[in-house]
Amino acid sequence: MTEKLSDTARKTTLEPLLEHGWEMVEGRDAIKKTFEFKNFVDAFGYMTRVAIWAEKWNHHPEWFNVYKTLDVTLSTHDVGGLSSLDVKLARKMDVLYSGD
Numbered sequence: 001m002t003e004k005l006s007d008t009a010r011k012t013t014l015e016p017l018l019e020h021g022w023e024m025v026e027g028r029d030a031i032k033k034t035f036e037f038k039n040f041v042d043a044f045g046y047m048t049r050v051a052i053w054a055e056k057w058n059h060h061p062e063w064f065n066v067y068k069t070l071d072v073t074l075s076t077h078d079v080g081g082l083s084s085l086d087v088k089l090a091r092k093m094d095v096l097y098s099g100d
């Protein structure tokens, strides 16, 4: 059963993400990040790659795409806040974005 991130887990797992461009969402236990691409097709291709992982892990982003910009918010609705699934997906999104 997925649980909300503990205080310790927040320190060890969230902080590195916050150092890599993720931010806490004001007034919500969630993290957000904006990704910029060369063009719409690159943005959409990235979303497609993320979607495959999101479906595999049954954990889906909240995202808004306009042209070559993608705004992403991650939180676990089932627990009403951040969980390890959000950390996992955020890490995967950063790896996919870096092209590694």
Ligand SMILES: C[C@H](O)[C@H](O)[C@H]1CNC2=NC(N)=NC(=O)C2=N1
Residues within 6 Å of the ligand: 058, 059, 060, 061, 075, 076, 077, 078, 079
């Ligand atoms: C029924 C389905 O398994 C659940 O709704 C899954 C789907 N994807 C999800 N994604 C996110 N971000 N949070 C959830 O709690 C969640 N729950």
